[in-house]
Amino acid sequence: MKSLYGYINAREKVMKGVFIGSALFSVFALLSITVFLFWSGVPFIAKIGVGDFIFGTKWAPLADSPSYGILSMIVTTLYVTALSVILGVGIGLFTAICLYKFCPKKLVSPIRQMINLLAGIPSVIFGLFGMTLIVPFIRDYVSPTGVGYGILSASIVLAIMILPTIVSVSLDAMVSVPNTYFEGALALGATKEQTTFKVMLPAAKSGILAGVVLAIGRAIGETMAVIMVIGGSPEMPNSIFQSVRTMTANIAMGATELSGDALSALIATGVVLFVFTLLLNVSFSALKNNSVKKDRKKNKEKRYAKNK
Numbered sequence: 001m002k003s004l005y006g007y008i009n010a011r012e013k014v015m016k017g018v019f020i021g022s023a024l025f026s027v028f029a030l031l032s033i034t035v036f037l038f039w040s041g042v043p044f045i046a047k048i049g050v051g052d053f054i055f056g057t058k059w060a061p062l063a064d065s066p067s068y069g070i071l072s073m074i075v076t077t078l079y080v081t082a083l084s085v086i087l088g089v090g091i092g093l094f095t096a097i098c099l100y101k102f103c104p105k106k107l108v109s110p111i112r113q114m115i116n117l118l119a120g121i122p123s124v125i126f127g128l129f130g131m132t133l134i135v136p137f138i139r140d141y142v143s144p145t146g147v148g149y150g151i152l153s154a155s156i157v158l159a160i161m162i163l164p165t166i167v168s169v170s171l172d173a174m175v176s177v178p179n180t181y182f183e184g185a186l187a188l189g190a191t192k193e194q195t196t197f198k199v200m201l202p203a204a205k206s207g208i209l210a211g212v213v214l215a216i217g218r219a220i221g222e223t224m225a226v227i228m229v230i231g232g233s234p235e236m237p238n239s240i241f242q243s244v245r246t247m248t249a250n251i252a253m254g255a256t257e258l259s260g261d262a263l264s265a266l267i268a269t270g271v272v273l274f275v276f277t278l279l280l281n282v283s284f285s286a287l288k289n290n291s292v293k294k295d296r297k298k299n300k301e302k303r304y305a306k307n308k
Helices: 002-048 050-054 071-102 105-120 123-142 151-175 179-187 192-203 205-221 224-230 247-254 261-307
Strands: none
Touching: 002 050, 002 261, 050 261, 071 105, 071 151, 071 192, 071 205, 071 224, 071 247, 071 261, 105 151, 123 151, 123 224, 151 205, 151 224, 179 192, 192 205, 205 261, 224 247, 247 261
């Protein structure tokens, strides 16, 4: 009996060590990437100047007088991310709502599995799909300039790519809301649509916001699919039908060809992207915490009013 307890105790200690080791490895990997980026990129930014690097509009690392301005790529990244999230969140959220209460139960699981299959498709396939179908369609039927490559094409491709994240997280958030909320609202005379949009969605907004944050992270960090449909010109975007370049595309397109200061400029671009993503996540976390605090305060006030 003692040997059995000793075996179980030893196994628990081993698994505890495995879990702690996995957590420490994740932290070590993050710290290593952070140190590499800042150690290699910050000195170059200091050398060029923060203003010339971040707010410069000309990117010509191989010119006789090199220029390393990335403002055009920062603006393009913001445009592509914003438009793709607007399209993806809108379609994904309505899809999740349909699967939640407005779709026959027999079809919910098959549809959800098919949507989740999108997450397993390589990004290069999305890029090929966009390059062969979306870009020609926009060029021939939508674009007033006759250019299919650009922000709109990249945003549509990214919107499709982030759909599984939005749908899965939003649906899980709504399913986790107690069904008594739904039944209570119906008992008070609300319609099914009113209950879903005015009761269940606000109750699940914390989880939905988490899905939006994950989708934004995916949209910002995507590279291969964007390169194939956005064009690649390092110009300031003036139209969604213009060939432009994002920060991730800029890093990928020059990483195997550039060296010296040009390569350092790419690493410095990664630093800006890293800081931008970090600030975005911190902002959403603060917004989420603020929303939770307000909800708790409202609940306390309601309880106080009832007791009074």
